[in-house]
Amino acid sequence: MLRFILNRLALVIPTFVGISILSFGFIRLLPGDPVEVLAGERSMAPARREQLLHVFGLDRPIWEQYLSYVWRALHGDLGVSLTNQHPITQQFFQLFPATVELSLCAMIIAIVLGVLFGMLAAAKRDTWVDQVTMGTALVGYSMPIFWWGLLLIIVFAAGLHWFPVQGRMDLAIFFKPITGFMLIDSLLSGQKGAFQSAVSHLVLPSIVLATIPLAVIARQTRSAMLEVLGEDYVRTARAKGLTESRVTALHAFRNALIPVVTTIGLQVGTLLAGAVLTETIFSWPGIGKWMIDSIGHRDYTAVQGGLLLIAVVVMVVNLIVDVLYAVINPRIRVH
Amino acid sequence: MADTSTEIAPIVSTGRAARLGEFWMYFSRNRGALIGLVVFVLLVLIALFAPVIAPHNPDDQFRDFLLAPPVWQQGGTWQFIFGTDNLGRDMLSRLIFGSRFSLLIGLIVVTTSLASGVILGLIAGYFRGIVDVVIMRIMDVILAFPSLLLALVLVAILGPGLVNAMIAIAIVLQPHFARLTRAAVMAEKPREYVVSARLAGAGPIRIMLLTILPNCLAPLIVQATLSFSNAILEAAALGFLGMGAQPPTPEWGTMLAEARQFILRAPWVVTLPGLCILVTVLAINLIGDGLRDALDPKLKRS
Numbered sequence: 122m123l124r125f126i127l128n129r130l131a132l133v134i135p136t137f138v139g140i141s142i143l144s145f146g147f148i149r150l151l152p153g154d155p156v157e158v159l160a161g162e163r164s165m166a167p168a169r170r171e172q173l174l175h176v177f178g179l180d181r182p183i184w185e186q187y188l189s190y191v192w193r194a195l196h197g198d199l200g201v202s203l204t205n206q207h208p209i210t211q212q213f214f215q216l217f218p219a220t221v222e223l224s225l226c227a228m229i230i231a232i233v234l235g236v237l238f239g240m241l242a243a244a245k246r247d248t249w250v251d252q253v254t255m256g257t258a259l260v261g262y263s264m265p266i267f268w269w270g271l272l273l274i275i276v277f278a279a280g281l282h283w284f285p286v287q288g289r290m291d292l293a294i295f296f297k298p299i300t301g302f303m304l305i306d307s308l309l310s311g312q313k314g315a316f317q318s319a320v321s322h323l324v325l326p327s328i329v330l331a332t333i334p335l336a337v338i339a340r341q342t343r344s345a346m347l348e349v350l351g352e353d354y355v356r357t358a359r360a361k362g363l364t365e366s367r368v369t370a371l372h373a374f375r376n377a378l379i380p381v382v383t384t385i386g387l388q389v390g391t392l393l394a395g396a397v398l399t400e401t402i403f404s405w406p407g408i409g410k411w412m413i414d415s416i417g418h419r420d421y422t423a424v425q426g427g428l429l430l431i432a433v434v435v436m437v438v439n440l441i442v443d444v445l446y447a448v449i450n451p452r453i454r455v456h
Numbered sequence: 457m458a459d460t461s462t463e464i465a466p467i468v469s470t471g472r473a474a475r476l477g478e479f480w481m482y483f484s485r486n487r488g489a490l491i492g493l494v495v496f497v498l499l500v501l502i503a504l505f506a507p508v509i510a511p512h513n514p515d516d517q518f519r520d521f522l523l524a525p526p527v528w529q530q531g532g533t534w535q536f537i538f539g540t541d542n543l544g545r546d547m548l549s550r551l552i553f554g555s556r557f558s559l560l561i562g563l564i565v566v567t568t569s570l571a572s573g574v575i576l577g578l579i580a581g582y583f584r585g586i587v588d589v590v591i592m593r594i595m596d597v598i599l600a601f602p603s604l605l606l607a608l609v610l611v612a613i614l615g616p617g618l619v620n621a622m623i624a625i626a627i628v629l630q631p632h633f634a635r636l637t638r639a640a641v642m643a644e645k646p647r648e649y650v651v652s653a654r655l656a657g658a659g660p661i662r663i664m665l666l667t668i669l670p671n672c673l674a675p676l677i678v679q680a681t682l683s684f685s686n687a688i689l690e691a692a693a694l695g696f697l698g699m700g701a702q703p704p705t706p707e708w709g710t711m712l713a714e715a716r717q718f719i720l721r722a723p724w725v726v727t728l729p730g731l732c733i734l735v736t737v738l739a740i741n742l743i744g745d746g747l748r749d750a751l752d753p754k755l756k757r758s
Contacts, residue, residue, distance in 0.1 A: 135593045135596070136593070136596050136597055136600055139593060139594065139596065139597030139600070140597055140600055140601075143597060143601075147609065147613065150613045151612075151613055152613075152615065256488075259488075259738065259741055259742065259745070260734070260738060262741060263685065263689075263734060263737040263738040263741050264734060264737075265689055265692055265693070265696075265709075265730055265733045265734060265737070267692075267693060267696045267709075267712065268712060268726070268729075268730025268731075268733065268734070269730075271712070271716070271719060271726050271730070272726075272727065272730070274719070275719060275720070275723050275726070275727075279719075279720050390599075390601075390602045390603070391602070393602040393605065394602035394603055394604035394605055395604075397602070397604055397605060397608070397697075398604070398693060398696070398697075401697065412605065412608070413608070413697060416608060416609075416612050416699070417698075424609060424612065428601070428605070428609055431601070431602065431605060432600045432601050435600055435601070435602065436600055439600075
């Protein structure tokens with residue numbers, strides 16, 4: 122087991138090097154002069170240019186610049202934002218809980234409903250239940266979620282007034298953030314109606330963000346269940362006279378879970394990409410919206426830092442999923 | 457549509473026509489795939505004959521009919537069946553012309569990412585060693601980023617626009633093809649027919665392209681279909697975020713972005729372009745499911 126983890130850890134290094142080269146190269150690949158890009162100043166005097174060149178370390182050899190970039194990045198220093206001069210790392214971790222909160226809610230919806238519908242479809246194979254569930258799943262899988270979000274706003278926020286249109290909290294309610302997770306903070310604040318407000322703000326964005334992972338998980342669960350239900354040990358369990366629900370829930374489901382867990386892990390990237398769109402539509406103050414705003418404001422240091430941090434997050438999550446995978450599936454450890 | 461003679465053919469002969477017949481037999485058994493195919497063919501026809509079908513020029517602004525409602529709503533006229541947008545342009549005509557962009561985006565992106573991915577995958581899988589390591593690590597890095605985010609950043613480097621958006625999406629989608637091809641090549645290379653081709657004196661390029669590649673097409677075709685719908689979705693998302701096709705291009709995602717502020721006054725400017733994206737992507741995904749079942753029943757979703 123330890124060897125597996127070490128082997129898997131060794132694979133992280135080349136990926137990190139690639140990620141860091143890409144985010145390092147980003148500012149240098151932009152059209153125009155990197156000094157002008159970094160300083161945000163246009164057509165500066167030659168003396169000022171020289172000075173800035175030195176400040177940003179651009180007068181040193183490229184590999185030295187890269188190494189110092191990585192060195193600083195590893196110590197959590199990703200420079201300051203061009204628009205508001207705040208440190209990038211600090212901004213990122215300030216906004217990160219909002220994205221995590223939204224993603225976790227979406228993921229819980231996606232896993233619970235996805236596994237449920239997938240099992241239902243497999244159990245009722247080739248009936249109308251199967252066809253309706255899988256048809257709906259394919260529609261969800263094909264959904265342009267930015268449009269889906271707008272539709273939900275038209276119907277449930279603007280039309281029926283069931284949920285708010287945007288943001289994380291009612292403007293009338295104010296309290297100091299402690300954890301950054303609105304659900305927890307609102308409870309800690311003890312203010313009346315704060316928790317309800319946090320929940321009602323979460324509903325629509327979570328549904329939108331959950332849509333594609335939910336569809337993928339439902340389809341994957343169905344096919345994994347169908348495969349497992351054909352195995353010998355399931356037939357043995359049936360032959361022993363166990364009830365159908367016991368066979369499905371205990372014997373088949375546990376083995377069908379293995380490919381489903383992998384699928385869930387693979388959805389993390391999808392989730393973060395979806396967060397970019399979902400947060401933009403619902404003005405959700407997370408890292409997705411921050412990245413879009415930074416690109417819009419030409420805040421290139423923020424884009425560079427955000428890119429690196431998001432890739433590292435995806436990398437770490439994939440690592441954890443792979444290790445978990447080995448824990449639940451002993452076959453992979455031997456390999 | 458089903459030709460009975462080709463359906464019976466596989467039992468008697470084993471030529472190319474017979475294989476095609478067998479494929480069609482499996483494919484046409486899937487009702488969803490057939491519906492998808494019909495919708496897709498219709499979309500292609502609409503895109504091809506857009507100037508003939510569209511009632512108006514997509515860029516013409518009818519200043520007296522700003523945000524006119526569609527015909528089924530109160531105040532709608534038959535002159536603008538799906539209503540007009542905030543500049544008084546006919547929605548139906550813009551949607552019809554929009555099909556050209558989406559289908560073209562899908563086609564170009566899939567062709568470029570397929571070609572480059574297959575070549576890289578062939579090289580990595582055939583030569584192995586350091587070449588393989590370098591190529592596949594680069595692919596890993598591309599896959600480490602959420603696809604839309606990487607595409608966004610690439611567009612920020614290249615500058616917003618439809619062509620740059622297509623390049624960015626092609627780069628993002630390409631690792632899937634490289635991985636699939638590499639795995640297939642590694643599985644096929646030790647087989648006897650490849651060894652005998654090499655003994656007969658065939659060079660590496662001939663072996664890669666003419667001997668091995670035709671035998672790993674099935675998963676690539678399925679992946680290409682999935683990428684086709686992905687490309688359309690991502691291009692629409694980029695357009696929606698203002699980084700893809702630029703106004704006044706009647707690209708569906710860009711139309712949505714332009715219409716966002718009128719979402720409450722004129723819901724049709726938002727609902728219709730999105731519905732077009734959904735129907736197109738759904739049709740292609742239905743075809744993809746059918747292809748997967750027909751080409752290789754064992755192939756899992758990647």
